[in-house]
Amino acid sequence: MVESFEELKALRDEVFRIGQLVEQAIGCLRQAGQAKTADRLERELGIPLETLRHAERDD
Numbered sequence: 001m002v003e004s005f006e007e008l009k010a011l012r013d014e015v016f017r018i019g020q021l022v023e024q025a026i027g028c029l030r031q032a033g034q035a036k037t038a039d040r041l042e043r044e045l046g047i048p049l050e051t052l053r054h055a056e057r058d059d
Contacts, residue, residue: 019052 022045029038042049 019047023049023052 022041026038026041026049029035029041
């Protein structure tokens, strides 16, 4: 049970980290004038960036 909890925590941490990377990439695309691509990636992400920004990590 403890191993499962640790695996779940590690997965959540990784999802959070990847979410931050995607947010940065989308922001860079927008700054580079690639709004259509940024919008498409944000839609494909399936979760609003605002949700990622305010997500709390369960440490």
